[in-house]
Amino acid sequence: MDNYLFDEFEKVSPQAWKNKIQVDLKGADYNETLLWDNNEGIRVKPFYTKEDRASFDIKLPSSNFNICQKIQVDNEVSANQKAKDALQRGADAIEFICVKSIDPVILLKEIDVKHTHFYFRLNTPNEELVNHIRESVKQATIFFNIDPIGTLVKTGNWHRNYKADTALLNKLSTIQNSLLVDASTYQNAGANCSQQLAYALAHTHEYIAQLGPNCVPNLHFRFAVGSNYFFEIAKLRAFRVLLAELMSFLALPNTKAAHIFAEPSTRNKTLYDYNVNMLRSTSESMSAVLGGANTVANIPYDDLFHEANEFGDRISRNQLLILKEECEMETPHTIANGVYYIEALTQQLVQKALEIFKQIEKGGGLLKQLKEGTIQRKINESAQREQADFDRGELVLLGTNKIQNDNDRMKGELQKSPFLKERKEKTLLQPILPKRLAEKLEQKRLENE
Incomplete structure (x- = not known):
């Protein structure tokens, strides 16, 4: 068209x-x-115009986002039944959380492996098990959530030790989709968006530096998504820009879109008035979808205090089904393209994350900064600022620090503890632990019931 309506x-x-x-x-x-x-x-402005647009060429997924169901594998037969039920009810991806060695043949029996994505979170990854899974289901799209640096970040220790974990990585790094960069830890501990992006990039750079460029095609990424709706959309888009910048700097090919697995944050989830968690996780899942996540796994609204149950899993899955089918977000990844506000946020997050990343590299890289406690200190400072906002009531969690239901009673509902457990084992470095904003307030309410 040569003539446009708004040209008048x-x-x-x-x-x-x-x-x-x-x-x-x-x-x-x-x-x-x-x-x-x-x-x-x-600084957020009250309006944005085309002058705020950024000229990013973001490599986005070319297909629909996957709805993922998480299943803990205590028994292969029961986990197989749960997986088949979830897939029949709308899921098209499964994350198996494996607390022990598994038999993949039993686990995936009678499942349509050609049209399902599988994520294996292995408690004790080893070359034999990874190869066994690969050989058992050759036609499946499989991602192994193997992330020794992520384990070090979360627990303060390696799986075994640095030498053994590095040797295992060298053996596994050429296997398709074998290596995870788990950035969700940083968000759930209280890091802001810029920090999460910088730490994820530095985390990625550590693997490339250790394993060489051959590991790059087999990297995939995990992010937690918070409640700052537009910032979280921009965060996932900004990471793709940053990853392309890193690949360009290292003179490595960047021919395909990075695979991003996203899930809602645990940081703002609450014990009291827990049904509000459904609203929070719906907003966060929508940010993940519009931000370009390949796969989204929702958190059940009662996950904090209930063991996994069919009702909670079904509700969390249906939230994603509503986004995909009733909100017509089957192909949502380009919706944010050209949105002035989101593009401006993306540009600013990229700039701030690059500044932090350069400081990390100048300081010797992620591992060195973790050993010195610098990363932990920066995240703690960010978490404390957010906690102070919550304590003052400036950051609102409805039903918790605003509009409390005084008749709400939770003591008799706790099937598991919703609070951070104190760990006493010796660690190589200070672990980065998840911190929920409402924990102290909830502990007081429980004591007063």
Whole structure:
């Protein structure tokens, strides 16, 4: 088309919009009234125009997002039944959480492996088990969640030791989709978006430096998604930009879109008025979908205090089905393209994350900064700022620090502890642990029931 409807209207500059807003404010200061800074140090404006757009060529997935069901494998037969039921009810991906060695033939019996994505979270990964799984289901799309650096980050220790874990990685790094970079730990511990992106990039760089460029095609990534809706959309998009920057800097090919597995954050989930968790996880899942996640695994609304149950799993899966089918988000990955606000946020997150990443590399890399406690200190500072906002009531969790239901009783509902357990074993470095905002408040409420 040569003629566009809006060509008939006079173009309005950003300054003209600002002047109009200033008039409507009737003397109130524009900067103090309508501009705000968040914990990222990013200033958010009341409006955005095409001048705020960023010219990013983001490699996004070419297919629909996958709905993933998480299943803990205590017994292969029962896990197989749960997987078949989940797939029949709308899931198209399964994450098996394997607490022991497994028999993949029994686990995947009578499952349509050609049209299902599988994620194996192995408690004790070894070359024999990985190869056995691969050989048993050659036609399946399989991702192994093997991440020794991630284990070190979360627990303070390697799986076995540095030498043994590095040797295992060298053997496994050429196997398709064998190597995970788990950035969810950083978010759940209280890192802001810029930090999460920088640490994920540094985490990736450590593997490439140790294993060489051949590991790059087999990397995949895991992110937790928080409640800051537009920032979280921009976060996932920004990571793809940053990864492309890293590949370009290292003169490595970047021919395909990175595979991103996303799940809602645990940081803002609550014990009291727990049904609100459904609203939180729906918003977070939508951010993941619009941000371009390949696979989304939801968290059941009662996951904090109930053991896994059919009802909770079904509700969490149906939340994603509603997004995909009733909200018509079957192919959502390009929806955010050209959105001025999201593109501006993406650009700012990229810039801030690159600054942090360069500081990490200048300081010797992620492992060195972890051993020195620098990363832990930075995350703790961010978490404390957010906690202070929550404690003052500026960061609101409905039903918890605002609009509490005083008749809500939870003591008799706890099938498992919703609180962080104190660990006493000796560690090589200070682990980065998940911290929920509502924990202290909930502990007091439980004591007073």
